[in-house]
Amino acid sequence: MRVLVGGGTGFIGTALTQLLKAKGHKVTLVSRQPGPGRITWNELTRSGLPLCDVVINLAGENILNPLRRWNQAFQKEVLNSRLDTTHLLAKAITKATHPPQAWILVTGVAYYQPSLTEEYDEDSPGGDFDFFSNLVTKWEAAARLPGESTRQVVVRSGVVLGRGGGAIGHMLLPFRLGLGGPIGSGHQFFPWIHIGDLAGILTHALEADHVQGVLNGVAPASTTTNAEFAQALGAALGRPAFIPVPSTVVQAVFGRERATMLLEGQKVVPRRTLATGYQYSFPELGAALKDVVA
Template identity: 45%
Template sequence: MKITALLHKHVLIGGGSGFIGRNLSKLLKSKNYEVTVVSRMPGTNRITWLDIQSKGIPEKITSVVNLAGQNVLDPKRRWTPGFKQNVWNSRVNSTRILAEEIIKSKRNLDAFINISGVSLYKPSSSKTYNENHLGESFDFMSKLCIEWEKAATIPENENCRSIKLRTGVVLGPGGGMIESIWMPFVFGLGGPMGNGDQYLPWIHMDDLCNLILYCIENKNVKGILNGVAPQIVTNGEFSKIFASCLKRPALIPFPEFAVKLIFGKDRSALLLTGAKIEPKLTIESGFKYGFPIVKGACEDIIKKVRGK
C-alpha cells in the first residue's frame, strides 16, 4: 500500500497528555512529525479546547488524532451522576468539537482519527465480531461508544479521511491495566476478574501507536478499524499468561461482588464482561502487528518495566 510522502507533517492530538498520547507523541516525533497537544491548560506545543473553538484547527496541522476522555476506571472516583457526565462529555463533546472544526476549516487534512471503544459489541459466548458489525446500544458504555462515533462523523466528501479506531484494553508500561495489576501479580496475589471467563480484547501500546501512524500515512485506509490484537483470550487466560511471564502464580481471583462494589454496575461491566473481537479489516488493510500474541506482549512489557 502506498505511503504518503509529506514534506511537512504536523499532528494535532486531542488528549495528548494521557497514557496513549504520551506514547504516540514519542513515536511521531521519532518519525520527524511535529506534535501539538490539545489540553485543558496552555503551554509549549499545547493549545486549549477553547483555542480550537475560537480559532479553529491551526493552519500548520496536517492530521488530527483524538484520544480525549476521562479515565473511566479510576478507582478513586465514585460513579456519581457528575462523574458519569464528565466521562460522557470528555469523549463525545471533545470529539464533536474537533469534527465540527475540521468541517469548518475547508482545508485538506490527511486524516481525522478518533479512538473509541469496543463496548458496543454485546458480550456473547458464541459470536465473534469484526468491523462489519455496527454494534448495538444495550448499556451505558455501549451507548457512549455509539454516540462517540456519531460525534466523530464527518461527511465523506470532506477533504479528510475519517478513521474510527475501536480499541480494546491497551497494554503497556507506565499506565493503564498493567500499572493497576502490577503489584498484586508481582507479589503472587494476582488472578482473573470474577470467574475469568469473559473475553478480554487487548492491544499492545506499540501496536496501537503504530496503527495510528499507519492510518495517518496510508491514503487508502478509512472507516472503522478494530484496534485489537489478533489473538482472542479470556481474562482468565490473560491472567495465567501474565503471571507465568512474571514467574508467579495466578490463583487469587478478584471477586465479582468486590468489582461491583468498587466500580458500580456501569463500570464493572468493562471488567466482568467482554466480547470476542477480531481485527478483520485492520489485517486486510495491510497493517502488521508487532505483538499479535499475548505472551509476547507480556514478555515485552515486563522487560520494559524492569528496565532490562
C-alpha cells in the same frame, strides 16, 4: 506531516507522540494546559483549527478510575469529556479553510455486546444495549463529517497494555505479590492490544491513504480469556496467578454497571485492520506482557 492530537498528554498520547516524532512528523497537542508544542481547547474554540494534515482525538476521562464513584456526575463527565472534544474538533475541521487530509478518532470495543460465543469484526452490529455501547455510538456519531474532503477513521481499542500506565498499572502490584488471578468467572473474553501496536495502527492510519472507516484496535490473538490473561501475566512475572477476584468485590469497587466492563467481555478480531496491511509488533500475549513488565 503536521499532526494535531487532542488529549495527547496521557498514556496513549505520549506513546503516539514519541512514535510520530521518531517518524519525522510534527506534533501539536490540544490540552487543557498551555505549554510548548500545545494549544488549549479554548484557543481551538476561539481561533479554529491550526494548519495541519491530520487530526487525532484521544481525549476522554478514564472510565475505570477506581477512585471515582460511578454516579450520575461521573457518568456525565465520562460522556462530555468524549463528546465535547470530538464535537469541537469535528466542527473546527468542517469550518477550516484548508481541511486536514485525515481525521482519526479512538473509541472502544465496548461498542460490541459482551458474549461468550459471538465473534465480532468491524462490520458487526452493536452500540445500543448499555451505557458504554451507547456512549461509543454517540461518540462516533459526533465525529462524522459531511462530505468527502477529509478521510475518516475510527479505531475501536481493546484494553491497552503498556509500561507505566493503562490497565497494567493497577494490576502489577497484586500480581507481583502472587495475589493476582482471574476476575469473576475468568471465562469472559479479554480483547487487548500492546500500546506500541495501538500507536502503530494510528500512525499507519494517518500515513496510508487507503485506510478509512472502522478498524478494531485489538491484537490478532484476541481469543484470550480473562483467566488466560491472568495466567500469562503471572508467567511473565514468574508468579502464581490463581487467586480469583470475586465479582461481588469488583461490583463493590466499580459499581454494578461499570463492573460489567471487567466481568463480561467480547471476542473481537481485527479483520479490517489486518486487511489494510498493518503488521503487528506484538500479535501474541506472552511476548506483549514480557515487554510490558520487563
